[in-house]
Amino acid sequence: MKNYITVMLGCLLVFLSFPILANVQNTSAKISVHNKLDFARKEIVAVSGKLLSDLIKGNQTKDLRIKKEGNSEFIVLQWIDYNQDGIQDELLFEAEVPAKAKVSYEIVFDETTALPESTITTYSRFVPERTDDYAWENDKVAFRTYGPDAQKRTEEKRPEGTLSSGIDLWLKRTDKSIINKWYAENVKKGGYYHIDHGEGYDPYHVGASRGTGGTGIWENNNLAVSKNFVSYKTIAVGPLRTVFELSYAPYSPYEVKETKRISLDLGSNFSKFEITMDANKALPNITTGITLHDNKGEVKINKKEGWFRHAETIDGNLLGEGIVLNPKVVKEAFANVSTEKDQSNLLVIGKPKNNQLTYYAGFAWQKSGQIDNEADWDTLLQKQAKMLANPLKITIKRNK
Numbered sequence: 001m002k003n004y005i006t007v008m009l010g011c012l013l014v015f016l017s018f019p020i021l022a023n024v025q026n027t028s029a030k031i032s033v034h035n036k037l038d039f040a041r042k043e044i045v046a047v048s049g050k051l052l053s054d055l056i057k058g059n060q061t062k063d064l065r066i067k068k069e070g071n072s073e074f075i076v077l078q079w080i081d082y083n084q085d086g087i088q089d090e091l092l093f094e095a096e097v098p099a100k101a102k103v104s105y106e107i108v109f110d111e112t113t114a115l116p117e118s119t120i121t122t123y124s125r126f127v128p129e130r131t132d133d134y135a136w137e138n139d140k141v142a143f144r145t146y147g148p149d150a151q152k153r154t155e156e157k158r159p160e161g162t163l164s165s166g167i168d169l170w171l172k173r174t175d176k177s178i179i180n181k182w183y184a185e186n187v188k189k190g191g192y193y194h195i196d197h198g199e200g201y202d203p204y205h206v207g208a209s210r211g212t213g214g215t216g217i218w219e220n221n222n223l224a225v226s227k228n229f230v231s232y233k234t235i236a237v238g239p240l241r242t243v244f245e246l247s248y249a250p251y252s253p254y255e256v257k258e259t260k261r262i263s264l265d266l267g268s269n270f271s272k273f274e275i276t277m278d279a280n281k282a283l284p285n286i287t288t289g290i291t292l293h294d295n296k297g298e299v300k301i302n303k304k305e306g307w308f309r310h311a312e313t314i315d316g317n318l319l320g321e322g323i324v325l326n327p328k329v330v331k332e333a334f335a336n337v338s339t340e341k342d343q344s345n346l347l348v349i350g351k352p353k354n355n356q357l358t359y360y361a362g363f364a365w366q367k368s369g370q371i372d373n374e375a376d377w378d379t380l381l382q383k384q385a386k387m388l389a390n391p392l393k394i395t396i397k398r399n400k
Helices: 001-026 049-056 148-154 181-190 376-387
Strands: 028-035 043-048 064-068 077-080 091-098 103-108 123-127 135-137 143-147 169-173 212-221 222-224 229-236 241-250 257-265 270-278 287-291 297-302 307-314 315-325 330-336 345-351 357-367 393-398
Touching: 001 345, 028 043, 028 091, 043 222, 049 393, 064 077, 077 123, 077 229, 077 241, 077 297, 077 345, 123 148, 123 181, 123 229, 135 169, 135 257, 169 315, 169 357, 212 270, 212 315, 212 357, 241 315, 257 287, 270 287, 287 307, 287 315, 297 330, 297 345, 297 376, 307 345, 307 376, 345 357, 357 376
Parallel strands: none
Antiparallel strands: 028 103, 028 393, 043 091, 064 103, 077 091, 123 135, 135 143, 143 169, 212 222, 212 287, 229 241, 241 257, 257 270, 270 357, 287 345, 297 307, 307 315, 315 357, 330 345
């Protein structure tokens, strides 16, 4: 009798534990990612939190895992709460899809296996140790722009000042994060990041220009631009996407208040700029641009496909800068050459809808190994334009 009870208890324990173990292994849903283009794509894709809400019911969000179909290893994930209301708005993961193909991923819930961590990441932060920059990066590129203290220093003719709403480029040739290291070393010895110590450097001059992706309002052959940002909000830092917002004081005859939401995905050469301008009346345009520096570089305008670029040589190496946006929102684009310092820019005049404009701005540096010549840079811009026009199609099918 004792042995019978022991066997029955053992069977009961197995029976009770089986559904829990099965839940770990069974697929809850399948995500299909479809690439319609004729080249392979490796991109960060986003799944709406609302689409996943029913699936998550009865489970913990933190236990959600994704793996490629037929693969036992989970992949890196990132949740983003864009409005900071405590509800996750999007789930991000990196999809790799061959040309004109479809790849499937499986969603499971597993509380026992830790999420994998990425050795490379996106990152952004406010930088008070260098007055008040805001800097952001991923494994390919890095950027920065300038805050109110840097503006005040310039206006008061004090050191370390910068008066600009242009976007600066940091040329990196490592997939590791460099922002914290370069700023820390610069505190020890001023000018550190202007010298290449093996990871890249900052030889790029912005001044009052647009840098790569700065904004303004073009009217009467004049570009009205804001001063430095007055406030910032960090929304996400990585590993797959960094997101933040910058706000600017009113400027131009329209007294426009501008907000930039900027995001950068892992593996991309382009920051996404979502511009909102709050004005009392409709704006004639929202303009973005690229500095032409000393007007010795090459400009190429492809209004039909929606990409615009500048290629120049800095310290003997090619630097390609570019802007990509929906061609339907482009009014015109031209190289505005000026004799005034830092006022020569390639300008892209956008037709704002509800005083909003979205575009991508970025670069590639020859010494990073990402491009060898201008044709390589044009190819990257063409692909970015095609990807913007043909986003990866995501479908979710829940298992019955």
